[in-house]
Amino acid sequence: MSSDDSGGGDESASSTRNGRYLYCVVRRDDDAAASFDVSGVDGAPLTLVSAGGLSAVVHDRDEPYESDETTQVRDWLYDHQSAVERVGETFGTPVPFRFDTIVRGGDEAVRAWLDANAETLNEALTALDGRWEYRVEVEWDREALVDRLTEDDERLAELDDRLADASEGTAFLVEKQYDRRVSELVTERRRTRSASLDEELRRRTAEVVELGDAPQTPLTETPSGPTARFAVLADDDERDAVGSYLDTIADEDGASVRYTGPWPPYTFAPDACAPTGEDGPGPAE
Amino acid sequence: MPDPVRPGRDSDSLADVVELLLDKGVVINADIVVSVGETELLGIKLRAAIASFETASEYGLEFPSGTDMEAVEAASDRRRERSVTPAANPELSPSGDFAERDEASAVSDGDGGDGTNDGGDGDQRSDRESANGDGDVSETSKEGEATEAETDGGGE
Structure with missing residues (x-):
């Protein structure tokens, strides 16, 4: 053409x-x-x-x-x-x-x-x-999360004990195991948190799309903690219901919540639409 | 039950706009469409540019070089958290009034943000990399002078 x-x-x-x-x-x-x-x-x-x-x-x-x-x-x-x-x-x-x-x-x-x-x-x-689109982004404070997780976890408690009376060389290894265990726990916690967020949002709105854990346009150098992001399609009541819910989680595990909108429902627009059929673009240049 | 958290549009909203308008929305797959592919390219270039732009504006271009990055990051986290507090800012009307637009324009008018991006994709990309790396605050804060020097001194 x-x-x-x-x-x-x-x-x-x-x-x-x-x-x-x-x-x-x-x-x-x-x-x-x-x-x-x-x-x-x-x-x-x-x-x-x-x-x-x-x-x-x-x-x-x-x-x-x-x-x-x-x-x-x-x-x-x-x-x-x-x-x-x-x-x-x-x-x-x-x-x-x-x-x-x-x-x-x-x-x-x-x-x-x-x-x-x-x-x-x-x-x-x-x-x-x-309905309009709203965006929900929850970021958990990694340190708060770690504090909580270390309190609860037996394996970490055990490693802590070993660390207390370990020699320098052993301590190094134990610390590594400790860090690995913490990472596991953080990842796992993010996953369960994110899944329950998803479920709770679904319960309160017409539609939910999970957006993955990182914005495509990072605005700070590094995300400082585990993050979950969603787009939801909501009317006014549903919007408030989501707001009330978000309020209840705003302090869990040092969570900070970003809730933006209303946006036109870009995320909920039909994916792709069919061609017009062969109308032809008109006479060639 | 406390007031519900009201959705608003804080100064991060540009990121939302970018993501919504460039990644989402109806796409027409038909031969009547002019240049589908170019939007993707535009998105890539824009993201790179905006990432550095937003970083700069978020930090106000005022930090003296040598500013403690962690403190800045902590401050920006706190700011994000604040946007959650139920009471304030029920800017719900979809009037498209972007408060941050003016703020952002003001920043960009006076600074070297534009200048640093003038060099084309290459520059933008490296801008972003440096914005993502260490020491970008000092770079950012120097932008104003640096750019002027560059342009005047014939950075070609």
Whole structure:
């Protein structure tokens, strides 16, 4: 589709793509659409493209956003994010797209895509209705954890005793065994803690996704303790129920809790949607 | 029963935004999509840049070189913990008002954060590595002057 010299930067050539940058899909609401006034990435005016009972929020854009400047990209992300939230305020919980999703073929291609995926999108909107995404991150203080674990564990008590009257050489070995045992216990404790968190969150919310133990964007040099992270999909009551639960665990094993949201339900959006069928992107450049 | 913990958006929220917008959300697998692959690349570059950026802003770019890293880390942990306390900060309205944005902009305007990232991927990546390693605070705190010197002195 894209010709060899698509990187040439000829503006008239790229504009033949007739691209649309996608923010989210919402239930069609013609009244709300009449007074729709939201701006998107870099202040771009957003429009609604509707097909059947669905509307996609878009702006005209042919090329993906790309920059080496951190602050620039960060601002784009915030722009995208707040646009989706503004839309959600008016139209209800949206099905959000990933950043920088651009299709070619103009409004027509967007309509065709909405039609082709109407069932999936309608189901998703129903499931998400009235709910938003929240993020739960629990980090246990390693030292507090170790203190607790060493109190309880017989094996460690035994190693401690041996350490007390060991010679220097033996002490070294015993210490190693001791450290290994502590690591085992910490890992095990994280696992059981994480499993019970998962269970408790599931009991209180519509859906839970475990996110693994480390954020992909580490903000401090090293995670200082074992961590468990979740995304939950919750309505207002469920949100408070999670809050109450988190309050009860906030001090266990020196746990610190991060609870953020509401976010558009990016994590709970349908994975991937089908192609439009062979509409064709229009005449070649 | 105490008040429930209210979700909020502390200054770590940029990390959430990055993760949500770049890893999650609907992906279209169709030939109508312009450059699917590039988003991934953007994500990698951005993460690298943001990791260093956030580290810098979290530490306020004010620490004199030789600051005790452990103390800084402990302080940042305490800050995280504080965001949990039930009472404060029920910023629940999804109004998209990111308090930290201004704060962050202010930091980035005055500092060398941009400058250090100007060199392209290579630089960003090494930035991140150094941010993850030891002694990044002194590096961070020097950024302002260092960058100016670099740019003026023709770092090419």
